Amino acid sequence: MARDLDEPVEASRRFRITLKKLRKKGVRGSTPAKRIRRVSLTDRLFGHPGRLSMMYFAVLxxxxxVLLLMPFATQTGEITSFPVAFFTAVSALSTCGIQVVNTSSxxxxxxxxxxxxxxxLGGLGVMTFASIVALGISRRLRVSQRMLTANELGTNKLSEVKSVITVVLTITAITEALTFTLLLPELLxxxxxxxxxxxxxxxxxxVSAYNNTGFTPDTSGLHVTNxxxxxxxxxxxxxxTLGFPVVLNVVQCARRRQSPKHWSxxxxxxxxxxxxxxxxxxxxFLIVEWNNTDLFPVDDLSMKFRRAMVAAVMPRSAGFDISWVPGVGSESKFFMSIIMFIGAGSSSTGGGIRVTTFAVIILICGAAFTGHRDVTVFHRRIPRRIQMTAISVTTSCLSLVAVVSMALMxxxxxxxxxxxxxxCSAFSLGGYSVGVVSAGNPASQFILAATMIIGRLGPMTIAYSISRPMAPEPIRYPQENVIVG
Structure with missing residues (x-):
């Protein structure tokens, strides 16, 4: 009994000794609280890369x-209306390219x-550039930011994030430099x-081509005839449109002289x-629009193939040479809407739900129709978490497209x-337009601007920025079937 009574006294004595040691080292009672408050502010900023990206995008x-509102930003010296300046800024930063005024004139x-x-800046990717900003300020990436950035850049190893960011910048610079060099002789x-x-x-x-933006410095568009x-x-x-992870993986396999079967x-x-x-x-386009003179103004077979190739590649993300779009049939416009909704590759300069999301949805349907429990492709099983993500992204994006379409109507x-x-063009950052949005209708500009922002940031980034850590479920309820279909 005496030993039990002495235990609180002994614990109190040990606490006083520990406190004296801390004070000798210069740690005061009020210092830890201040330090916690300072770190807490930084953690709130850099601990949520989704929110940091939204802040970065909003600042840009x-x-x-503001810069486009300046009188010297226009050729006539007149001050641009706020809706036009705001819409143009969002369209450029989101790498969409829809224009309400002619860029060159x-x-x-x-x-x-x-x-x-x-x-x-928009083409480099909100998450990538936000990581660079955080790296420059804190000299290191926090674990939470590395995790989301690793997912954005397509790597599973957190230690590779810094090097991947360097590779992203290098690939961007090399591709744009090569495009610039190849364009010089003919443009001259x-x-x-x-x-x-x-x-x-x-x-x-x-810059505009690699970042899949339809802005052009003149009225010639894509120079498709040249x-x-x-x-x-x-x-x-x-x-x-392929995305940084794909280009990086292909280049790495090529340097190692590995065949395509080693691709991820x-x-x-x-x-x-x-x-x-x-x-x-x-x-x-070759079959449905063969006799369309807006898309194929001449009967030369090589020129028709060129224009068909442009029509096949560009609507997925880049809005170059849009002169022929209003002249296509309703069937082609609907087909292009589907293609634009699917969009480009993950972690690319394009938008949409991404081609891998579409592929996973198709694979899920195939497994369900054939009675397979696992979703497999190339002798690999796709995790259930990826399947749920693909379904969630597709459903939320379809809902967004439906709501925005009704609002525009x-x-x-x-x-x-x-x-x-x-x-679909605004959401996928495709840059094509049939004239629905105009400089004289501010409401349509703000609606499409919001759509472009969501398309650039991505549903997963926004969901991450507002989500809280998931608490473990203490109870798992019994399973019961529901009739669907």
Missing amino acids: IVIAT YWSFFGQVVILFSIQ RVNKNDAGRTLWQAIFYA WGVGLPILVSAFIG LHTKLTLITTAILVGTSLVW FVTDCSLGDALFET
């Missing part, structure tokens, strides 16, 4: 909008420079040896699904087909 929108050189920088001939104009157009096209200009832009835009499952699904989508689109009195086309 404000800066770009309305914006001055300063305004075009603002647009170009916005395209570049097109511009009749005007070196200054050629250099500016080559830089603008190189394959010396159109082909480098087409190839650069196609590479941009993500790379295989992306490339095969992309090839199917592009091939299907090419056949569609209310504010513009447009048809369902045109509203659906414009919504």
